[in-house]
Every structure is written in C-alpha cells, then in structure tokens.
Amino acid sequence: MNTPSSFSLDHLNPEQQQAVVKTSGALLVIAGAGSGKTRVITSRIAYLISECNVPPQSIVALTFTNKAAKEMKERITKLISSESTLPFVGTFHSYCLLLLRKYKAFTGVETFTIIDSEDQKALLKRILEKFGLEKQIATNQIQHAISCLKNQMHKQLLGYGKQQIIEQVNHEYEREKKAGNLLDFDDLIVKVLELFKTNSHFKEEFQRKVKHVLIDEYQDTNSMQHTLLKEMTLSSPGVISAHSICAVGDEDQSIYSWRGAQVENIRSFKNDFAPVETIKIEQNYRSAEPILKAANHVIAHNRNRTPKELWSDKKAHKRILVATCSNGYQEADIIAQALTSLPPSISLGQCAILYRTHAQTRVFEEIFMRSGIAYAIIGGIRFYERKEIKDILAFLRLIQNPHDKISLLRILNVPQRGLGEKVETILIEEWDKYTHFTFTQLLEHLITQSGLLGLSRSHTNGLSELKKIFINLTPSRSISELYEIILSDSAYIQYLAKEYEQEEFRSKSENLRELFQSISFFEKQFNENKTKESSETALAAFLNEIALLQEKIEDDSGEQKMVKLMTLHSAKGLEFDFVVIAGLEETILPSSKSLESREDIEEERRLFYVGITRAREYLLITRALARSTYGQKNAQDASRFLGELPEKEIIHIDASSMFPSQINSTLRSWLENTYSNQKSSYQTIFAPDIQPHFAQANQRGSIQQYVHPHSKKPSFQKITLEKLAPKNGFPSTKMLSSGNIAKPQNLTPSNSIPPEWQKNSRVFHPIFGSGIVLSSSLKAENKYLVTVAFPEGEKTILSTFLQPYE
C-alpha cells in the first residue's frame, strides 16, 4: 500500500486524507455541511483503485438519488485513469435491481415490472374498493402503512389502530403483485434482503466479490437499508467480511425521518460494525464565517445530537439580515428588491429562495413577474410522473408485458373510447378468472362473450378500438416506431388537444417531445453498445432503465440565469452565493404539524440549519407579521428559531415600519458590504474550479421576463409585459426539472405571423418530428395554418399542434 504515490492527496485536508487512506475496517465519516463530503467519497474510491489496486468490481458505492450518483461518477472518472472501469455507483434501489437481475435464478422473481408509487396507490385503491374498505382508511394512509410494515416501523404503524384492515389489504396487495409480476420500490430491497437471508450460497459468493462498500448520507438510511448493509458486509453478526465499510453522514442534516430515515442508524453503525473509526470533518469551505456561526448556534439547541462545530476561514461580517415584514407581499417585495440590488460579484442564478411549503411560492411568483425577475421553481411533479408520459409508457409497458394490469387499466379509456367503470369491473373480474390470458386475449374474450357478460354494443366497439391500436405494435419494432404508432393510432395528440387548454396542451406535447428525444437517444446508445450475449430487447432495456428514474436527466441550461425557488428539503446538497429563507414563523417553520413533539421540532430546526448552511456569502431571513393562509388572514408569531440566532452576527430590520426608500437603501448598503476575505486559502490554493461564479459578470442586465403558465392573472400580466417586454422577442426556453416551464409570452399582434411560424423556422410535431416551415397564414386568433416540410413530406398543420424547435 505504500508504493510510490501516483495518487495525490494534496487536494485534501488532514481529516479528509485520513478518511481516504483508511482502507480497512469500518469507518464512519461525520462530514459537516460544506465540508467536502463528495470529495472524500470520490477520492476514496479513486485511491482504492489507483493506489491500492483494488479491482473496481469489488467496490460498491450507494447513494439515495440518481443525481448524487451521477455527480459522483463524473468526479471519479476525472480522478482515475481512463483504462480503469468504474465501480458500481448508484442508488440503493438500482443496486438491488441489478442484483435481482443478475441472480434471478435464485430469487423466484424471474421477470418483473417495477411499479412506482402512483401505480402502487392505484392498485391499493382498487383493493380497498374490492373489500369495500375505502371509507375506513384513506389510500394514502394504507400506502404509508404498508411501507411501514416493510420497514418494521411498528411505532408509526400502531398509530393507525387499524391493524386488521392493513393486514388484509397488504395480503391482497402482495397477491396482486405476485400475480402480475410486479415489484414496488420497497420490494427491490426486500427481495434482495430475502436473497441474503435465505441463500447462503449467494451471500458467500457476494461477499467474496464485494470487498469495499461506501454509503452516502447515512443519516437518511431506513432500517431496511441498514440491514442490507449488514447482509452485504457481515458474514455473521459482528464479523466483518468486507475489507472496508465507509459510511458518510451528518446527523444535523437528517430531515427525512417522516419517510422512514433513522438517524439512529449512525449510532447502530458503530455497534454493528465495531470496531469503528470515526472521523469528524468540521472545516467548511462554503460559507462565510458569520453564516457558519449562526448555523452552529442554531443547531446547538438540539438536544439529541453529538456536538460538532463547523469552522471556516472565510472571514466576513454583517452577512445575515433578518427582516420583519408586515405581510407576505412585503416579504416578497423585499426579496425582489434584494435580488435587484445584488453586488456585481453575485449573479441571479447563484441565488435561491428557500421555504418550508410549496404554498409559499405563489406570492413570490406574482411579485417576481411584476419585477421582471427570472425565476425557476425547482421540485414539484417529476417528469416520469406526468400523466402524458405515464400514458404513453403504459402502452409501451403493455407491449413488453402483456399481463400488466395496471398499465391496461390506465389506458383502457385513454383516450376516451366509452369504456368506463362498468367495463373496468367486468374486465378485472374476467382477468381474475383467466389469469393466463394476455391483455389482447382478454379483450378478444370480452368482445366475443359480450352478450354473456352484459356488455353493450358501444362497449364492444370501444374494446375493438383499443385492440386495434395494438395490431401494429409488435415488440420487434424499434421504440421510436412504437412511440409514433401509439401516438397516431390512439389519436393521443388529438385527445390532448381536446382535453386541455392551449397552454397546458402545449406543455404536455412538449413533454412528449422530450420523451421522444430521450427514446431516440436511448436507442442510439443501445444500438452502439449492443452486446451479443444480451438478448434483452431495446424496449425491455428502456423500460428497465427508466423504471427507477423519476426525473429525467436534467438539462438545466435554461435555469442558469434564474433565481431558484425551492423547499428547504430540495435545497439539501446545494449551495448558493445568496440564500433567502422565507417565512420564519411559528406554524410555517417550525411547521404547525411539528409543534407537538420535541423530536419533530428538532427536525424542523435541522431543516433551518440545512437552509442556513446553503449560503456562501449572504443570508436573508424573512418573516411576516400577518399572512393569508387558505384565504384567511392570520397574525403570525415569530419563529422560535429566530431567537436562537447569535445576536451579534445579525442585522435586524423592521420593514413593517419603514418607508420603501429606507428599506431599499438598507438592503443596498447591506449587500454592498463586500467580501473582506473573498478568497479563502482553500479556494485559492486547492480549488480554482469553484471560483468562476464569484468572477461572473453581473447578469441582471439580461433579466428576462417569464410568464408562468399557471398564472391566473392574465390582465395583470399584460400590463407588466408591455412595460417589460424585451425588444427582440424572447430567449429560448427550456423545460425545467420541475416542469414549471418558463414560457415566452407571445407579444406579436394577432394579425401578423409570429416568428416561430414564419417561413424557414424550425418546428416540431409530436408525430412527424421536426420540420421547416414553408408558409403560414392566420386561421383564427393566435392560430395559424402552417405548411411544414417534414422528413416524410409536406403537411399543413394548425399551429396549436406544433412547437417551435429550439
């Protein structure tokens, strides 16, 4: 191990180095916020490979999100030689999926389809209805209860006091999944645990192969995941079979206990993998010192924690401003003012507004629109959760797995073909009787037996119509062909156009276009990397690949110049020059649901802590004296957490009793307080790559006006748009991860042809693909007849069915 070093540890501080080079036994790294946690994990992996000659196949690194895994992979690639293969770096779920596929002969689940939580909910709802229990327990409750069952969270489970119902439903749920070869997300882990527990041959083979395990965000693990780690690395209780186990975590950032995460797992880790070496990394490279002091001060109020004190050599002063506002509108106003008073060193894209609940965004949107501040809302409905995406995927899934009941029920009447509740009930009954039927055989059966089953003429027509769609949908076709046939033969686009308003239709077809693009991209890659041994079809591979991807791989280029709005939860792991935490009021932060118990309050405090530690340079904390919630105006008490901030680091202003001009000048002078120690030694010496954002030119000059598609205030938009409209139309827009699409407002007078439909513009159609406009004419207000040259020929299409191609 002490061979001449080719792998440099120079970029690491002493604690980080220690965490990298301790390559045997169990290691617990307590890495504070901003202490270079990812750097430690990635360097450790690179060190194992480059320095200790550990074969990459024997290393496994587990994360919670695909995003974290992706980032790690990218960073490891840069650290190791190009000949080395990458070790497994991925989520718990994807790793389990991989094991289930690889060892399927041992598992008893040879083929399966993964259902997401929405599918799970739909299935549970059907079961509740079947038993007539829907009045007794809510679908959400039963969903949560079933997950608790699997996670052995009996404490939370007992609260329901509906043991019998839960067990009955769970039993049927398990039966249904087995019949349909379905696995939910939890099952992926459960099945692998079963495999370890029941098959000693598998366990031995596994432990012979996998020798180094790393786990990120250990404070977020649930009991199943902790058990999984034990199965992976212990040959018997207390006997470690792996060469090294490295858990990285920070109990102060545990904010997911409500979904089963157990901070106690950090403590259990010390017992279960004893002897454990613990390394604390407390130097923070992110935040200016006053911000860290505030974070330390606040989190020290939590009783249930091991003391830890972050420190930074980024000296500065007066970096935290606490503003008391009269109401939510003034709060948003002040934030907008601060954003327009940024020093040149901070760009809008390096700012974030964090809040406890999504409901708080509405006021921000309204004010930001009026102020012409470009914003992006992060979070919300994810790509693969969207109805239009799930509908098309349901068709694809049925082609792949003709027994997939969930998918059939999803598209039974989508687009509408007169197959309602009655047909659905009969269909389910009949399929229960003839379980071996494929869905096409079942449809055929329903049509031929329609008389006996009490189905009407319109029912059989609908059923035939549905069956007809699948005639040309053969598994031998390419996915993109299938996609196009689905869209055209089911008349899906027409259905969307009929069902939704223009704006929503546009956004939905744009999502379909994105789906098409990701399909094409996948196919291209698949065909390039096709190996002869793998018999897996492109379709099967595609469906498998996206099963665990709720979010498509991000294209955040459009967001770069926008201020980000997100919940405190989604801010975890991110950092910004300027952070606003809004709504520091009792019942908001801490949330009203947490006021009862000390533990819940502590989690809210950690949430505040996570928010504070996102800030690099400036932190603005706001609260309102009154706020409208659910249409009711309420007086709001200051959050208890405000009193926990260190007084001498804080500037307080009472905006509710100040003139606007006073507020403005206060904000300006606060933000003019320049970096007194802009370049910490760390940034100068070790990490030039994290510098650029400080040096970026002020981009406020290019602030763009965006109109949120869901805004319900059209008249108000009009006024501001006329005032703020840039001369040359709008910049290109991109889908945001959240699906909140920042859209250019069409300002062209309705009697002339807008640029996107003018001759030679590139346009996209969900079925025909991309093409070039040949000519266009006005059809009705905001509707144009556009003649387009598509690869397959000229077509004249109503502009509502087209999108500008960007």
Added chain:
DNA sequence: GGGTGTCGGATTTTT
C-alpha cells in the same frame, strides 16, 4: 359514461 357542481382538506420527497 361523461359533464358539472359541492364539499373538504391542505408539510416535506426519493426510489
């Protein structure tokens, strides 16, 4: 079976 009106409920999120 699909459209319209009323009532109630309303943290946080990933896989």
Added chain:
DNA sequence: TCCGACACCC
C-alpha cells in the same frame, strides 16, 4: 384560496 375527490344529473 384553491385543488381534487365525489355525488348527482343528463
């Protein structure tokens, strides 16, 4: 206030 689930009517 606002959104979704459900009930009721055509």
